Amino acid sequence: MEHAIIIAASVIGAGLAIGLAAIGAGIGDGAVTAKAIEGMARQPEAKGTILVNMLISVGLIESIPIIAAVIAIVLVFANPFAK
């Protein structure tokens, strides 16, 4: 019985973790990309620099949501609390 509760709670937790991570990543990346495209439209010569900086910023912003995704994966597949 306790095992079932642990499994159920882990799955709900994993779903919450990945869902909130997706919202956070989407909002963050959207804000950065919007400003980057606006900058590129204003100054097409700086397209290369802006693109490089945008990719770096997206990678940095996505680091915590990726960690949340890893936690969700660990909870579902390699759960340390089950067994």
Place this chain on the structure above:
Amino acid sequence: MEHEIGSHQLAHFAGLTFHLDTLMMTWLTMAIIIVFAVLATRNLKIKPQGWQNFLEMVVGALLEQIDANMGPRGRKLAPLVITLFLFLAVGNELGLIPGMKSPTSDLNTTLGLALMIVIIVHILGIMNKGPVRYIKHFFEPYVPFVIINIIEELAKPITLSFRLFGNILAGEILLLILGMLVPYVVPTAWLAFSVFVGIVQAFIFTMLSISYLSNSLADDHH
């Protein structure tokens, strides 16, 4: 599924345990880079062709970034940065071949690389700026900032390693799961995206290393 997530083939040697599959993939990555470098640098021509052209593109782009961020003294650290980028790029892509996993999908590899960069930053900072000035810069601009600076120094290896590890591991697991759920179409799209993600993550790791290393080089003005 026969491939358990997060399980590794273990090897025991001299009382220590090693992840043998990660080690073998690391050796394979090293072999690929060495062969690639040998192919690119024999019969060097002024007008590059083939392998030499490709490698010159990569090295040229990285040297541009190094010059922009580290200034003129940065060239001494250029071999470290370029090797780091090549290892990460090849390592990240290797896991996309069916049946193989990236060396960077193991936290040990990424943590090792991140700790290497952080330790080099501190040692070079002390060597180039002198121990007194280096420790003093933790207390600038105000003394209470030392807490923030120490937390930042602790966060650097953690975020560096977990960003790369999370991206590559999550990508590989998703590839496995999509392969089980919707074969042939969706995994191909995700595979194409993962090629891009591998290069971007290698570039981000390298750019952050350049940025951290630039702090440890001596400043000319003061």
